[in-house]
Amino acid sequence: MNAIPLSATDLAIAASLVAFDALLSVALRLQLHRQVLWASARMVVQLIAVGYLLRIVFGMHHPAATAAIIVVMAAVAAREIAARPERKFKHGAGLAISAGGVAVATVVTVVLALATAIRPHPWYDARYAISLAGIILGSVLNAGSLALDSLLSGVEREKSAIEAQLGLGVSFAAATAPFLRAAIRRGLLPVINQMSAAGVITLPGIMTGQILAGLDPVEAVKYQILLMFLLAGASGLSALIIAYGAMRRLTDPRQRLRLDRLR
Amino acid sequence: MPSSAPPGEPSSEPRLSLHGLQSDLAGPFDFSLPAGACAAVSGASGSGKSLFLRMIADLDPHEGDVRLDGGSRAAMAATDWRRRVPYVAAESGWWRDTVVEHFEPERLGKARGLAERLGVGTAQVDGPVIRLSTGERQRLALIRALVLDSPVLLLDEPTGPLDPVSVGQVEDLLRERLAAGVSVLLVSHDPAQAVRLGAARYVMRDRRLAPAA
Incomplete structure (x- = not known):
């Protein structure tokens, strides 16, 4: 691969576009300039830090270091998922549910890819494992947070309809099935959009990156197809596990609707 | 019409009996209702009338023992219980x-x-x-x-938003069920309704139940 190296000056020129956004905000009184500048500064610091961190970890060739990085990334994703709904579970139950969904969805898809399609030596090579986990976690986060938010807001909104059924002896599972389906559906929409738009409306980021880095487009496309399948699988697992987990937490052995477990 | 025939002597056990029913929000309640009897609970809004009915239907977490014709609720699946003791909310x-x-x-x-x-x-x-x-x-x-043809009905303000003609029709129907042996526990703000249904009157005050004076 013969990537064209970027200099600090190159980045500085591109940064003038952010300055343009900020000026626009001042001129049109959008009240966004502070946020635009803060977000771009944050992005630069985060990415530079992660670049150096990855350089160190890649150099260590140690599975524990690789695992540690992935665990931290997954933990942040789980926290984001649990924090997204308007009404959240009390006592960290939301975090436990989303951590379970994130862990299963990520481990299953990353290990599948490393063991079958990509097969680096050694299989836990940080360069592949961390990059894959990073991309997959993005989809897991999206699917999981949309599913959880959809589920909790749906149940909250329709609680009188659910309790009307419970009061007549309908099971909790039957009374809430439509909300479970809607939540999983909602979680899967982004990856469906992503797949149907890929190559026509958007050139996916990974593929673009590899092409920019000098890889043959067809080879880049193959990687992208593999990734899309992984993302679809991870999204499905994440939405499924988190929606089911949340639904279980919303009831008890007496099949009540336990909205008191939300705050 | 009631689907759960009492296993032992039918007359010895009340249709519905509650012992020490309480949660952080209301109670404790001790109460019983014979077969074919009606009880009407009144009280200010927020006094705990709905909480009381919801506890009997097992819709809110709480402690205490509830029996239907002597059979413990704890031994029954929640869905079976609510089919026999259904709860109809005010809304x-x-x-x-x-x-x-x-x-x-x-x-x-x-x-x-x-x-x-x-x-x-x-x-x-x-x-x-x-x-x-x-x-x-x-x-x-x-x-x-x-x-559902249940042996008990828990009704939260069943005639709240109804016009007088409809109220009369609902009460006729409830009287018919009572005569057939169904027990009815209802929340009602109308003392005349309790009289028309031949109901024992109770007042909920500060989340405790007392017979109406």
Whole structure:
């Protein structure tokens, strides 16, 4: 691969576009300039830090270091998922549910890819494992947070309809099935959009990156197809596990609707 | 009509009996209701009337023992319990677009008959829920519980938004059920209604239940 190296000056020129956004905000009184500048500064610091961190970890060739990085990334994703709904579970139950969904969805898809399609030596090579986990976690986060938010807001909104059924002896599972389906559906929409738009409306980021880095487009496309399948699988697992987990937490052995477990 | 025949001597056990029913929010309640009897609970809003009925239906977490014809609720699946002791909330909830979808097909015929008796038109029963008036919703929500032919009915302000004619029709129907041995526990703000139903009157005050003076 013969990537064209970027200099600090190159980045500085591109940064003038952010300055343009900020000026626009001042001129049109959008009240966004502070946020635009803060977000771009944050992005630069985060990415530079992660670049150096990855350089160190890649150099260590140690599975524990690789695992540690992935665990931290997954933990942040789980926290984001649990924090997204308007009404959240009390006592960290939301975090436990989303951590379970994130862990299963990520481990299953990353290990599948490393063991079958990509097969680096050694299989836990940080360069592949961390990059894959990073991309997959993005989809897991999206699917999981949309599913959880959809589920909790749906149940909250329709609680009188659910309790009307419970009061007549309908099971909790039957009374809430439509909300479970809607939540999983909602979680899967982004990856469906992503797949149907890929190559026509958007050139996916990974593929673009590899092409920019000098890889043959067809080879880049193959990687992208593999990734899309992984993302679809991870999204499905994440939405499924988190929606089911949340639904279980919303009831008890007496099949009540336990909205008191939300705050 | 009641589907749970008492296993032992029918007369010795009250139809419904509660012992030490309490949660952080209300109680403790000790209460019993014989077969074919009616009890009416009144009280200021927020006094705990709905909480009381919801506890009996096992819809909120709480402690205490509830028995139906001597059989413990704890030994019964929650769904079986609520089919025998259904709870109809003051505000009716709906979960499908059309009214008929809220009834199991085999109970729909019975539901239509009851709707006619309560003055809800056929067009309403066959139409979408959004076209129902508040009073029609209230009556149809009651019918959803009546078609279960349960031995007990827990009714939270069943005639709240109804006009006097409809109130009379609902009370006729409830009296009929009472005569057939069904026990009815209802929340009502109208002392005259309790008299018309021959109900024992109770007052909920500060989340405790007491016989009305």
